[in-house]
Amino acid sequence: MDEIFSVITNNEDETMLVADKLAQTVGKGVVFTLEGDLGAGKTHFVKGFVRGLGSKSLVTSPTFTLLNVYEGGKYPVYHFDMYRLSSKEEAEELGFNEYFDLKNLDGIVLVEWPNQVEGLINCPHIDIKIEKLDGDKRKIIVGSKS
């Protein structure tokens, strides 16, 4: 990963604000991966991102579904959470690959736990890593992967 920038946030609101502002700078056809331990703040990042696109959709952790779609904003957001994925084949059966044909992607893709689908995200993407620091502090590292 090539680091682009990193930022430290002090609470969930700041993490959401970083994502909100970032969302306002990107166009459709962009894929983000979100790495970080359980409870790092990946889903809160998605919440802020969806808000930044102007959508009022409620962002939740897709517990039993691997994909949530949030409409109502500038672009649809495809939120994958691969934590409970049993195999890469399951993702392929879901049509996961179709989201990486960037020219035809009508929205933005965010993938939690991308290590579960290692090798399947075969397009250039932005990699977000959230590291837990002391207390509510988090380090958000934004990088690119080709």
Ligand SMILES: Nc1ncnc2c1ncn2[C@@H]1O[C@H](COP(=O)(O)OP(=O)(O)OP(=O)(O)O)[C@@H](O)[C@H]1O
């Ligand atoms: N700086 C921060 N940024 C984001 N979340 C924070 C921060 N400080 C504390 N939190 C808390 O950490 C938790 C993050 O939860 P969240 O569901 O976003 O994590 P996650 O990385 O998606 O976890 P999972 O791997 O289970 O999906 C929330 O309870 C949130 O309030």
Ligand SMILES: [Mg+2]
């Ligand atoms: Mg989550």
